[in-house]
Amino acid sequence: xxxxxxxxxxxxxxxxxxxxxxxxxxxxxxxxxxxxxxxxxxxxxxxxxxxxxxxxxxxxxxxxxxxxxxxxxxxxxxxxxxxxxxxxxxxxxxxxxxxxxxxxxxxxxxxxxxxxxxxxxxxxxxxxxxxxxxxxxxxxxxxxxxxxxxxxxxxxxxxxxxxxxxxxxxxxxxxxxxxxxxxxxxxxxxxxxxxxxxxxxxxxxxxxxxxxxxxxxxxxxxxxxxxxxxxxxxxxxxxxxxxxxxxxxxxxxxxxxxxxxxxxxxxxxxxxxxxxxxxxxxxxxxxxxxxxxxxxxxxxxxxxxxxxxxxxxxxxxxxxxxxxxxxxxxxxxxxxxxxxxxxxxxxxxxxxxxxxxxxxxxxxxxxxxxxxxxxxxxxxxxxxxxxxxxxxxxxxxxxxxxxxxxxxxxxxxxxxxxxxxxxxxxxxxxxxxxxxxx
Numbered sequence: 001x002x003x004x005x006x007x008x009x010x011x012x013x014x015x016x017x018x019x020x021x022x023x024x025x026x027x028x029x030x031x032x033x034x035x036x037x038x039x040x041x042x043x044x045x046x047x048x049x050x051x052x053x054x055x056x057x058x059x060x061x062x063x064x065x066x067x068x069x070x071x072x073x074x075x076x077x078x079x080x081x082x083x084x085x086x087x088x089x090x091x092x093x094x095x096x097x098x099x100x101x102x103x104x105x106x107x108x109x110x111x112x113x114x115x116x117x118x119x120x121x122x123x124x125x126x127x128x129x130x131x132x133x134x135x136x137x138x139x140x141x142x143x144x145x146x147x148x149x150x151x152x153x154x155x156x157x158x159x160x161x162x163x164x165x166x167x168x169x170x171x172x173x174x175x176x177x178x179x180x181x182x183x184x185x186x187x188x189x190x191x192x193x194x195x196x197x198x199x200x201x202x203x204x205x206x207x208x209x210x211x212x213x214x215x216x217x218x219x220x221x222x223x224x225x226x227x228x229x230x231x232x233x234x235x236x237x238x239x240x241x242x243x244x245x246x247x248x249x250x251x252x253x254x255x256x257x258x259x260x261x262x263x264x265x266x267x268x269x270x271x272x273x274x275x276x277x278x279x280x281x282x283x284x285x286x287x288x289x290x291x292x293x294x295x296x297x298x299x300x301x302x303x304x305x306x307x308x309x310x311x312x313x314x315x316x317x318x319x320x321x322x323x324x325x326x327x328x329x330x331x332x333x334x335x336x337x338x339x340x341x342x343x344x345x346x347x348x349x350x351x352x353x354x355x356x357x358x359x360x361x362x363x364x365x366x367x368x369x370x371x372x373x374x375x376x377x378x379x380x381x382x383x384x385x386x387x388x389x390x391x392x393x394x395x396x397x398x399x400x401x402x403x404x405x406x407x408x409x410x411x412x413x414x415x416x417x418x419x420x421x422x423x424x425x426x427x428x429x430x431x432x433x434x435x436x437x438x
Contacts, residue, residue, distance in 0.1 A: 028076055029070075029075070029076045029079050029080065029085055030085060031052065031085045031086065031087035032084065032085060032086050032087070033086075033087060033088075033089070033098075033099050034099065034102070035051075035086060035088075035102060035106060035125070036276075038051075038084050038085075038086040039123060039124070039125055039276075040276075041084045042084045042121075042122075042123035043123045045084065046123070047082065047083055047084050047123075048082075048083055048084070048120050048121060048122055048123070048128060048158060048161060049083060049084045049085075049086050049119075049120070049121040049122075049123070049125075050079065050083040050084070050085055050086070050118060050119075050120055050121075050154070051086045051087075051088065051106075051110075051118065051119040051120075051121055052070075052085070052086065052087045052088070052116065052117075052118055053087075053088050053090070053106075053107065053110075053112045053115050053116065053117040053118075053119075054087060054088070054089050054090065054091075054115050054116050055089070055090045055091060055092070055115045055116075056089050056091045057091040057092060057093045058091070058092050059115045059116065061115075061116060061133045061137075062115055062116040062133075064137070065116055065133060065136060065137060067144070068137075068138040068144045068145070068147065069136055069137070069138060069147040069150045071145075072144075072145040072146065072147055073145065074145070074146060074147060074148070074151055075147060075150070075151065078151050078154065078155065082154075082155070082158050083120075083158065086121075088102070088103040088106050088107065089103070090103060090107075090115065110127060111393050111394055113394075114132070116132065116133050116136075117130065117131075117132055118130065118131040118132070118135075118136065119131075120157050120158065120161065122161070122164075122210055123210075124209055124210045124211040124278075125211070126210055126211055126214070128157070128161045129157045129160075129161065129373070130373075130376065130377060131153065131154070131157065135150075135153050136150040136153060136154070137150070138150070164210055164213075165210060165213050165214055165217065166213070167207060167213045167216065167217065167222065168216070168217045168222065169222060169223055169224070170221065170222075170223065172223070172236045173189070173223050173225060173236040173239050173240055174235055174236055174239055176189075176221050176222065176223040177221070177239070177261050179221040180220075180221035180260070180261050181261050181262075183221065184290075184293065185219070185220055185221045186219075186220050186221070186258050186259065186260050186267060186289065186290055187220065187221050187222075187223070187257075187258070187259055187260070187261065188216060188219075188220035188221070188222045188223075188256065188257070188258050188285075189222075189223055189224075189225070189256070189257045189258075189259075190203060190206070190207070190222075190223070190224040190225075190254070190255075190256055190257075191224075191225060191226070191227055191249065191254070191255050191257065192224075192225075192226050192227070192253065192254045193226065193227040193251070193252070193253055193254075194253050197253035197254070199252070199253045199254035199271065199272065200253055200254055202254065202273060202274065202275055203224075203254040205275040206273070206275055207224060209275055209278065211278060211282065212275075212278065212281075212282070214304070215282060215285065215286075217304075218302070218304040218305060218308060219285070219286075219289055219308055220258070225240070227240075228240055228241065243259075246264070247259055247264075247265065247266045248266070249266075249269075250269060250271060252271040253271075254271060255269060255270065255271040256268070256269070256270050256271075256273070256281075256285075257269050258285070258288055260290055267288045267289075267290070268284060268285065268288035270284060286311060289308070289312065291312055291313075292305075292308060292309050292312060292313075294309050294313070294351065295347075296343070296346060296347030296348060296349075296350065296351075296352070297343050297347060297352075298352065299320075299352045299353070299354045300351065300352065300353045300354070301353065301354060301355075301356070301367060302353075302367075302370075303317075303353060303370055303374065306351045306353045307393075309351050310351055310390075310391045311391065313351075315349055315350055315351050316349065316350055316351070316388050316389060316390055316391075316396070316417055316420065317350070317351045317353055317388070317389045317390075318346070318350045318351065318352050318353065318386060318387075318388055318389075318413070319353050319355055319374060319378070319386065319387040319388075319389065320337075320352070320353070320354045320355065320384065320385075320386055321355050321357065321375060321380045321383050321384065321385040321386075321387070322354055322355065322356055322357065322358075322383055322384050323356065323357040323358045323359075323383045324358050325358060325359070325360075326383055326384075328383075328384060328401045329383050329384045329401075331401060332384040332401045333384075335405055335406070336401075336405065336406045336409050339405065339406045341405075341406040341407065341410060342406050342410070344410075345410055345413075345414065346410065346413065349417055350388075350413070350417075355370075355371040355374060355375070356371070357371065357375075357383060378395050378398075382400075384400070384401055385398065385399075385400060386398060386399040386400070386413075388413065388416050388417065388420075390420050396416055396417075396419070396420045397412075397413075397415075397416030397419075397420075399412050399413065399416075
């Protein structure tokens with residue numbers, strides 16, 4: 001055996017170093033297991049969250065995706081630049097998982113029924129877009145570790161996430177109250193007083209929070225104002241002082257007040273909340289909403305309004321995916337929707353939402369984005385198509401045009417409605433791979 005010298009060892013070390021540099025390295029990324037930490041990082045870095053729902057030790061599709069896409073240098077480079085990574089893992093081998101309850105709550109909140117599932121979330125935890133295995137899998141023409149298609153898909157998700165929703169206000173307290181009267185909405189008033197108090201910071205944060213903004217824009221007529229000075233003789237100040245006396249506003253640095261014009265008492269008053277733990281406040285707001293008047297034959301276009309209604313009333317949402325450009329859509333409308341029978345049972349049990357995909361009609365950008373997201377969420381590929389959804393947002397059934405008029409169609413709706421039960425979702429025993437996987 002030939003003895004080695006220091007020179008031999010140096011040459012061998014250099015050769016090994018060059019080999020390591022030349023070899024393709026695995027991408028280094030950090031998947032956070034704590035959603036609270038992920039949200040904090042997202043706010044601080046002004047990035048969305050890519051949430052990965054996985055079954056790391058039992059889901060073969062997830063294992064394949066991990067090996068071919070998620071551990072690649074290309075994915076690591078893209079992720080480190082564009083998103084905060086979060087993983088909710090439902091591995092069957094984890095006996096003492098610190099995040100088990102968190103993950104169970106998240107799968108229900110986000111309606112995750114299959115793994116792997118990816119959600120793009122904003123910094124308030126609201127869903128921007130969804131993706132699954134088929135969206136991110138390695139194409140037959142691609143090499144392992146070079147997932148060009150997946151990176152392009154993810155990049156489009158981030159770039160197309162849209163602008164943040166702006167808080168809708170009405171130019172002052174008087175106009176806010178008049179708008180509430182016209183639309184039968186409650187007034188939600190954020191009142192601040194003074195200059196130095198931690199709750200003033202919380203009030204400012206609340207006005208920037210997308211979850212709060214989206215709720216307010218759908219459910220209330222909103223205004224934010226400072227407590228008027230004694231010398232203020234404006235119409236808004238006079239109205240405020242009258243309401244403060246009548247409804248007994250509190251004297252605190254910051255308070256949220258909900259009232260219906262004409263009622264003799266506040267529906268809600270709170271002077272303490274934390275934006276980082278917003279759920280208690282949102283539940284309090286929802287609980288104190290007045291009952292929304294909804295005629296069962298009215299077709300809505302805004303999913304948020306429909307969700308607000310089913311949160312209050314024991315109904316299900318019927319989504320009708322529709323376009324005037326097909327023969328079957330026209331038949332469906334004439335033979336079923338416009339009939340007297342359709343104003344019977346559906347009137348009492350359903351909230352009707354029409355999602356129009358007619359290309360010749362110009363719609364607001366947010367409405368078009370909503371329709372596309374709901375089509376992708378529930379797997380709609382043709383028109384007309386009907387999806388029934390329960391108050392948790394879970395799809396409970398679907399229907400298409402069928403001959404025979406309204407009777408068989410309504411009977412199918414009844415069957416689906418009556419069979420709806422709340423389900424536990426995403427356990428290794430009952431999760432199935434989506435149809436069409438290869």
